[in-house]
Amino acid sequence: MHISRLQLVNYRNFARTSVTFKGGVNTIIGENGSGKTNLFRAIRLLLDGNLSWSASRMTRDDFHRGLGPDWQGHWIIISLDFADVSDDEAVQAMFLHGAGDAAAGGAVDRASYTLVCRPKAPRRVQLSKLAAGDVAGLDAIRAEMTIDDYETALFGKSTADFTDPAAYTALVGDFSAVQFPAELEPPGLGFRIQGAMTIYDHVCFTYIQALRDVVEEFRNNRTNPLLGLLRSKSGKISAATMDPITALVDQLNGKISDLDDVQEVRRNIRETISDAAGVTYSPTKLSIRSELPTEADRLFQSLKLFVGEADDGHEGGVQDLSLGGANLIYLTLKLLEFKYQKGKQACANILLIEEPEAHIHTHIQKTLFERLKYDETQIIYSTHSTHISEVSKVDSINILARSGASCEAYQPSVGLDTDQIGALERYLDAVRSNLLFAKSVILVEGDAEEILIPILVKQVLGISLDEMGVSLINIRSTGFENISVLFHADRIRKRCAIITDLDAPTIDITVHEGDTKETITDKGVAERSAKAGADRHERLTAMEAANPLVSCHFADHTFEVDFIKAGNVQTVVDVVPELYVQKAYRDAAIARLASGKLDEYGPQVLFLANKAGKGWFAVMLGRLITADTIVPGYILDALLKVHAPLSAPTIAAIIDHRLAALQANGADELDILMLGVEVEKYRTGEIDLDALKASLLANYPEGTLAEILSRL
Structure with missing residues (x-):
């Protein structure tokens, strides 16, 4: 048996969210503050016997902050669905009387377990008697309602989709x-x-x-x-084993x-008391007396763990270990604790591990994830480690x-077939899996874009891609559809911009009489590249039209050529001395770059790029x-599109x-x-963006600032 779904309604930072799980290993990933810890606590409120019942009050x-001051009357709902319920007689009996749904044959195949925090009955009666519109x-x-007017209750056999607004309205109002x-x-x-029936024991x-x-x-x-761990063993020690130890301690x-x-x-001490207080009052x-404990449980508490990290034979306490070593030991002991519990033959074995990557080397993170698999056990990790997400199964990930x-x-795998999922899993290495954590993503095809776009953004806009929450991923090919399929209303609801080249020729590709064999070859290569670029444009624009979360942005030729075309001739010219030793070659290259003619600067900059x-x-x-x-x-279009809408502080910066x-x-x-004053007014809300743009464009109608403003 395993958790198949978790529903959260009005709980902390979740308004209404449904999270699906599979048997085996599952991964929950997300940035800081995205709700990973709150999600785990929700599961623990229903399944963790180490939490007291008072924790569920x-x-x-605990109410979703989006409710604002009008939280009174609303409910918090935390609901778990279970699948593959065991056909064991004891398990079936528990769920038939509690939280299960019987299939046509009479056996339970699905179970639900729901915690509800709601107004107590008298308050619900008051609400039900209100006239419509009152x-x-x-x-x-x-x-009048306070949190003291609320109760916590458990339910089984729930059938509602609590995250459906209509279902919530039907239940709550x-x-x-x-x-x-x-x-x-x-x-x-x-x-x-009722309180007597608990799932903790099962x-x-x-x-x-x-x-x-x-x-x-x-x-x-x-x-x-x-x-x-030691306590779990202390009660199993026989008297025959313990009696000689007790005698030695005595x-x-x-x-x-x-x-x-x-x-x-x-x-x-006796003499001093007698001298001070007299014999009568002494x-x-x-x-x-020494009181070393003779009970097994107390004796075990005196045991300490000593570990050696180096090969010098030294063993030290946990406090002497490195952070990574101490965390690895802690994690190991908790896993052993789970193994001991698992031996009790429970109807479900569930292991929750929160951010195991803390202070642990990246290689150990990946090894730990790949090796940590137990039979008939569901493991749910939360992480913001790209190294763990790299080796996670795409169809077992929740973001x-x-x-x-x-x-x-x-759920990034919703609606994808097996081949698509397999391709994604092979592709998402530690670097590329960054796209799973970003607020938005830019996909590029080559090294030039990967290296230069972050520098351009920082230097020209004054903020970094990281500050904007944008991940730039070099897919090192033009197969963008294989990755952009993740960004969809049914999967990852984040924006994705694709930047690619059309590879339009920079030379006349018509073959003329007298062309050399080498020239004809070059023209053939250029023609085929242009054809591939046109096909790519048609394919990607069709995909863009069908998916509002994806936008496509094309260089007419290649990044290097379009970089000069945009007006950056001098930047490229300044690189030439690093590539040519002989003055004649330098001068000729510079002349072609500065010619202003596409058929001259285009081939030249591509030659320089290939040469270096x-x-x-x-670089x-x-x-x-x-x-x-x-x-x-x-x-610029791609950047401002993928991050839309820009916040007022970002625009002002x-x-x-x-x-x-x-x-x-x-x-x-x-x-x-004076314009800085206008920017400050916009930042504080005194004027709107249109008013700010009017002031700026009146003074600077052309240039980079105007180009940026035209896209806002």
């Missing part, structure tokens, strides 16, 4: 129309489970928290995983107490992402990029940077100062 802060009455009830159900226990909730569940302060965990007897206690120094201190007896005040869950190697040529150009460099229009560049190039200082 919600507070005001807003004033609703406001009055809600004004319509706050806008002021219509609330008359039934106190609507059928969709299922059957209420599920082997272990939670391994994010590894924060492992040394402190070992110091605390309550959280020390070694003590937990003997040791006696010898310590009988030491001459100990007895001397005892006598001195204790009649006084002794100093959590922030969307405004809420967090959403995406496209990646190294990009050389990157050293010369400044705030005055012109970003080709198709790249970009404009501030461009104004500083204008001032550095001799613009009137007073003009820049």
Whole structure:
């Protein structure tokens, strides 16, 4: 049996979210603040017997913040669905009487277990008696309602899709129309489970928290995983084994107490008391005794773990280990704890591991993930490690992402066939799997774009791709469809921009009489490249038309050619001396680059790129990029499209940077100062974007600033 679905409604940073799981290993990935820890806590509230029942009593802060001040009357719903329920008689009996749904043959094949935090019955009765549209009455009830008016209840056999707004309204009520159900226990909730029936005794569940302060965990007897393991064994020690040890401890206690120094201190204490208080008020007896424990459980608590990391034979305590070593030991002990529990033959074995990558080397992360597989066990990881996501199965991944005040869950494999999923799994290495974590993604085909676009953005716009939450991924091919298929309303609901070349020829490709064999070959290569570019354009634009989350942006020729075409001749010219030793060759190359003729500068810049190697040529150009460099229009389009809409602070930061560049190039200082005031007004909301653009364009109607503003 395994968890097949988790539904969260109005819980912390989840408004309404459904997360699907498979048997075996599952991965939950997401940036910081995307809800991974809250999702795990939701599962623990239903399955973790180590949490007291009081943990399920919600507070005001547990309600989704999107509800704002009007949270009163709303419900928090946390629901787990289970699949592949065992046909074991005891298991079937539990779910037939509690949380299961029987199939046609009478056996339970699906089970649900739902926790609801809702107003208590008297408050629900009050709401149900309101006349439709009685807003004033609703406001009055809600004004009196506090968290003390709420109860927590468990239900089994729930059939509702709680994340469906219509289903939620049917169960809870319509706050806008002021219509609330008359039934106190609507059928969709299922059957209420009383306190006597608990799933804890039937599920082997272990939670391994994010590894924060492992040394402190070992110091605390309550959280020390070694003590937990030892306690589980202490009760199994026979009397025949324990009695000789107890006798030795008693003997040791006696010898310590009988030491001459100990007895001397005892006598001195008696004498000092007698001198100070007199015989009448002195204790009649006084002794100093050793009390080493003789019980197995207490003796085990005195055991410590010693580990050696180096080959010098030294063993030290956990506090002496490296962070990575200490975390690895902690994780190992928790896994062993799970193995011990798993031996109890529970109906489900579920292991939750929160961010196992903390302080652990990347190679160990990947090895741990690939090797950590137990029979008949469901493992759910949360992570923001690209190395773990690299080796995760695409169809077992859930991506959590922030969307405004809420967090959403995406399943990247929804609707994809086996071949598509397999191709994605082969493709997503540690670098490319960054796209699973980004707010938005730009896909490029080669090294030049991968190296230079981040530099261009930082120098010309004044902010980095990382600051914008954009991941730039070099797929090193033109097979963009294989990756962009991830970005879809049914899968990852994030924007994806594709930047690629049309490879239009820079030379006349007509074969003329008298052309050399080499020229004819070059023209043939150019023609085939142009044909491939045209086909790619047709294919990608069709895909773009069918998917509003994907946009495609094309260089007319190649990045290098279009970089010059945009107005960056001097930047390329400045690289030439690094590539030619002889002056004649340098001068000829510079002349062709500066000619302004496509059929001259095009072939020349491509020759230079191939001569140096496209990646190294990009590195050389990157050293010369400044705030005055012109970003080709198709790249600017891609960047502003994929990050749309830009926030006011981001727009203001970009404009501030461009104004500083204008001032550095001799613009009137007073003009820049006055425009800076306008930017600040926009930043604080005193004027809107259109008003700001009008002021800026009136002063600077051309140039990079105008190009950026035209795209906002």
